Amino acid sequence: MSSTSPAPLHLAVALDGTGWHPASWREPVARPRDLFTAGYWTDLITEAERGLLDFVTIEDGLGPQSSLPFAPDERTDQVRGRLDAVLIASRVAPLTRRIGLVPTVVTTHTEPFHISKAIATLDYVSAGRAGLRVRTTFRPDEAAHFGRRTVPRLDGFDGPDAQEAITELFDEAADHVEVVRRLWDSWEDDAEIRDAATGRFIDRDKLHYIDFEGRFFSVRGPSITPRPPQGQPLVTALAHQTVPYRLVARQADIGYVTPRDADHARAIVAEIRAEQEAAGRAGETLHVFGDLVVLLDDSQAEAEARRDRLDTLAGEPYTSDARIFTGTAAQLADLLEELAGGGLSGFRLRPAVAGHDLPRITRDLVPELQRRRRFRDVYEAGTLRGLLGLTRPANRYAAA
Amino acid sequence: MSKPLKQIHLAAHFPGVNNTTVWSDPAAGSHIEFSSFVHFAQTAERAKFDFLFLAEGLRLREQGGQIYDLDVVGRPDTFTVLAALAAVTDRLGLTGTINSTFNEPYEVARQFASLDHLSDGRSAWNVVTSWDAFTGENFRRGGFLPQEERYSRAKEFLATAHELFDSWRGDEILADQATGTFLRDARAGAFVHQGQHFDIHGRFNVPRSPQGRPVVFQAGDSEEGREFAASSADAIFSRYSTLKEGQAFYTDVKSRLARYGRRPDQLLILPAATFVLGDTDQEAAELAREVRRQQVSGATAIKHLEFVWNRDLSAYDPDGPLPDVDPVVSEEHISRGRAQVRMYRDPVAIAREWRQLAEANKWSIRDLVINTGNRQTFVGSPATVAQTINDFVQADASDGFILVPHITPGGLDPFADKVVPLLQEQGVFRSDYEGTTLRDHLGLAHPDADTGTGTSPERAAS
Numbered sequence: 001m002s003s004t005s006p007a008p009l010h011l012a013v014a015l016d017g018t019g020w021h022p023a024s025w026r027e028p029v030a031r032p033r034d035l036f037t038a039g040y041w042t043d044l045i046t047e048a049e050r051g052l053l054d055f056v057t058i059e060d061g062l063g064p065q066s067s068l069p070f071a072p073d074e075r076t077d078q079v080r081g082r083l084d085a086v087l088i089a090s091r092v093a094p095l096t097r098r099i100g101l102v103p104t105v106v107t108t109h110t111e112p113f114h115i116s117k118a119i120a121t122l123d124y125v126s127a128g129r130a131g132l133r134v135r136t137t138f139r140p141d142e143a144a145h146f147g148r149r150t151v152p153r154l155d156g157f158d159g160p161d162a163q164e165a166i167t168e169l170f171d172e173a174a175d176h177v178e179v180v181r182r183l184w185d186s187w188e189d190d191a192e193i194r195d196a197a198t199g200r201f202i203d204r205d206k207l208h209y210i211d212f213e214g215r216f217f218s219v220r221g222p223s224i225t226p227r228p229p230q231g232q233p234l235v236t237a238l239a240h241q242t243v244p245y246r247l248v249a250r251q252a253d254i255g256y257v258t259p260r261d262a263d264h265a266r267a268i269v270a271e272i273r274a275e276q277e278a279a280g281r282a283g284e285t286l287h288v289f290g291d292l293v294v295l296l297d298d299s300q301a302e303a304e305a306r307r308d309r310l311d312t313l314a315g316e317p318y319t320s321d322a323r324i325f326t327g328t329a330a331q332l333a334d335l336l337e338e339l340a341g342g343g344l345s346g347f348r349l350r351p352a353v354a355g356h357d358l359p360r361i362t363r364d365l366v367p368e369l370q371r372r373r374r375f376r377d378v379y380e381a382g383t384l385r386g387l388l389g390l391t392r393p394a395n396r397y398a399a400a
Numbered sequence: 401m402s403k404p405l406k407q408i409h410l411a412a413h414f415p416g417v418n419n420t421t422v423w424s425d426p427a428a429g430s431h432i433e434f435s436s437f438v439h440f441a442q443t444a445e446r447a448k449f450d451f452l453f454l455a456e457g458l459r460l461r462e463q464g465g466q467i468y469d470l471d472v473v474g475r476p477d478t479f480t481v482l483a484a485l486a487a488v489t490d491r492l493g494l495t496g497t498i499n500s501t502f503n504e505p506y507e508v509a510r511q512f513a514s515l516d517h518l519s520d521g522r523s524a525w526n527v528v529t530s531w532d533a534f535t536g537e538n539f540r541r542g543g544f545l546p547q548e549e550r551y552s553r554a555k556e557f558l559a560t561a562h563e564l565f566d567s568w569r570g571d572e573i574l575a576d577q578a579t580g581t582f583l584r585d586a587r588a589g590a591f592v593h594q595g596q597h598f599d600i601h602g603r604f605n606v607p608r609s610p611q612g613r614p615v616v617f618q619a620g621d622s623e624e625g626r627e628f629a630a631s632s633a634d635a636i637f638s639r640y641s642t643l644k645e646g647q648a649f650y651t652d653v654k655s656r657l658a659r660y661g662r663r664p665d666q667l668l669i670l671p672a673a674t675f676v677l678g679d680t681d682q683e684a685a686e687l688a689r690e691v692r693r694q695q696v697s698g699a700t701a702i703k704h705l706e707f708v709w710n711r712d713l714s715a716y717d718p719d720g721p722l723p724d725v726d727p728v729v730s731e732e733h734i735s736r737g738r739a740q741v742r743m744y745r746d747p748v749a750i751a752r753e754w755r756q757l758a759e760a761n762k763w764s765i766r767d768l769v770i771n772t773g774n775r776q777t778f779v780g781s782p783a784t785v786a787q788t789i790n791d792f793v794q795a796d797a798s799d800g801f802i803l804v805p806h807i808t809p810g811g812l813d814p815f816a817d818k819v820v821p822l823l824q825e826q827g828v829f830r831s832d833y834e835g836t837t838l839r840d841h842l843g844l845a846h847p848d849a850d851t852g853t854g855t856s857p858e859r860a861a862s
């Protein structure tokens with residue numbers, strides 16, 4: 001069977017303000033004054049849907065954006081302020097039909113009960129297209145916005161103290177997701193019976209207390225919201241090292257990783273697969289997507305010139321946790337195919353300038369991948385799980 | 401000279417998880433599917449209603465240690481549904497009930513400010529409080545709040561949220577692409593709050609929204625609740641839908657406003673109201689009796705009696721006489737997760753009164769519950785209902801109503817089609833929206849307008 005063509009790639013786009021380059025808002029296409037309007041987000045997500053992308057993620061945080069990793073800054077030359085990502089996703093859901101909507105959710109200071117019903121509801125309003133992207137926060141200033149706990153002050157992610165703090169926050173995130181997932185299952189699909197004969201609206205034997213008790217919190221359940229259309233909306237997380245890889249392996253349907261090249265991708269995927277097996281999930285589909293920042297133009301020179309121009313406006317060269325690609329759609333397609341060889345099943349592209357690079361993805365990259373038979377020609381499923389080849393899971397509480 | 405006619409405010413309460421909502425009717429649809437919310441909201445907007453209202457409950461109700469299964473159970477997340485409804489409506493206000501006990505000000509303020517942006521200024525917040533450990537079992541915080549502190553927490557929660565909303569004035573975002581200045585003020589969103597319940601500081605990350613702050617509703621009826629409303633709310637979701645009680649409540653609450661330097665028109669009183677319409681008053685009365693029987697099945701009647709008796713009455717026949725045993729008076733109540741249980745302060749006296757009523761009228765248990773429970777507020781032909789509503793408002797028993805239909809999602813349609821046009825003809829209800837924000841619909845000033853224009857003088861000078 002050597003003639004089998006490689007599997008189609010999955011493509012997502014990560015939306016963050018006017019784009020991932022800190023000077024993106026200064027581009028003429030950027031619309032920085034529209035950032036806090038529904039129309040801005042509708043236009044971007046509609047564009048992503050035009051390109052048949054699997055889903056968009058929407059960044060969020062519980063404090064102002066910052067150029068510093070662990071503290072706010074007082075810069076006035078970059079975009080500051082943002083709307084709640086779950087509500088953006090929900091606002092756009094009725095205006096789109098097929099694209100998945102994956103808002104960021106911070107687990108560190110939020111209630112899993114609220115998050116679970118919010119994402120379940122996003123799944124209802126989008127008819128099965130919801131997911132979430134788990135985020136933890138180490139910022140002491142964000143902890144002070146809640147005043148319920150302190151987080152240790154870190155200087156970096158290395159060293160034993162940092163590792164201990166990271167492990168703690170990700171263990172809490174894993175518990176948070178566990179509660180969210182159990183609550184999604186806390187109603188069986190056929191719990192609502194409307195039985196006129198007995199006068200019962202629900203069969204309460206099909207509602208379940210989740211009785212989660214962990215180190216960080218306990219939650220009784222059941223949810224107030226019935227099981228969402230997908231059963232389990234998508235859980236995704238960005239990961240750069242062993243501790244978050246473990247969260248991905250234990251709880252996620254998709255992990256976003258940041259490989260430098262195909263060999264690095266291969267090593268990361270191997271580590272995640274080993275953790276997946278250790279977590280007892282070896283048989284389950286777990287996608288590993290590569291994250292890339294992209295600047296796309298008709299020629300490499302043009303893309304590089306644009307990057308230089310943006311860097312000049314920003315006053316410093318842009319750096320990122322993810323590899324930054326600067327070039328043409330064909331060159332990017334080559335790179336994606338090469339990285340996919342390392343075991344990645346898809347990519348989450350971060351447009352450097354949303355107003356410029358997102359349409360380049362949908363109008364240049366997608367047709368290029370379609371020509372190579374590496375991307376869908378039409379949405380082949382009605383739910384986000386369906387687009388990702390995930391079946392609707394059985395309910396953990398339903399009697400087999 | 402007669403005083404000018406008041407304009408009526410009308411709102412639509414999505415049918416709730418209680419026995420007012422009749423799920424057994426063939427016309428009853430889903431309480432969860434988004435299409436039901438779209439139908440309901442678009443009907444309200446077609447009728448030029450001020451706003452849609454969503455209630456909240458953060459734990460499924462239980463009775464006798466089991467999940468209560470006779471009423472509609474389950475509801476979606478309030479913020480998420482309201483944000484989606486903003487996409488399928490243009491003018492309708494979007495009011496969400498959000499608890500101040502099981503949330504944090506920073507997060508709730510972000511959500512309301514975001515909803516206000518995403519709806520172009522149509523958000524409102526019905527602030528409720530609770531303290532019960534029962535609901536707390538679903539949250540990290542648990543049931544930590546002593547009952548007597550719930551209003552102090554609610555007040556401080558709301559005040560803190562206002563500090564967060566006000567931490568952006570509205571002119572900070574310059575977004576000057578040529579000069580590279582995005583923010584005019586490096587400290588935009590800075591706040592410090594130190595109080596009994598919250599000790600927080602930092603930077604709020606949602607810029608000022610179209611309404612400045614969401615419209616604030618208050619629903620409590622206690623002395624503390626009324627005072628809280630007079631000091632801090634824009635509207636009250638009240639219980640008094642009879643003329644005398646309504647007028648007494650109206651007078652009482654409006655008279656408290658002066659103490660806080662507020663005018664009577666700065667706090668609207670909007671009672672909840674149910675309705676049954678018929679072609680004639682007589683037909684409506686017959687329909688209303690039928691609806692009451694749908695709302696109170698035999699099983700439901702027994703469960704409602706258990707609220708008062710506080711004991712298992714499942715052995716009693718709903719079509720038979722009332723129990724001769726007395727209620728159990730205890731801190732432990734058979735029903736959990738329901739607000740109305742607290743209304744029965746002297747269950748033994750109520751039981752005595754009900755037995756006398758039942759004997760005098762030859763009522764069964766079910767008859768008693770049907771006749772003493774929540775009867776419909778407005779029953780009659782469209783003309784009668786329109787007249788009653790208008791009389792009520794002109795007599796200062798309220799400023800309008802929050803209507804609670806008993807059928808999801810189509811229960812509002814007959815009101816929209818038959819009653820609203822009559823109110824419009826009488827010139828007491830708008831024929832079209834005059835403004836775009838919920839504050840516009842309710843005649844409430846923008847919070848920045850108190851001092852004249854956008855920014856207060858002190859702020860402008862600082």
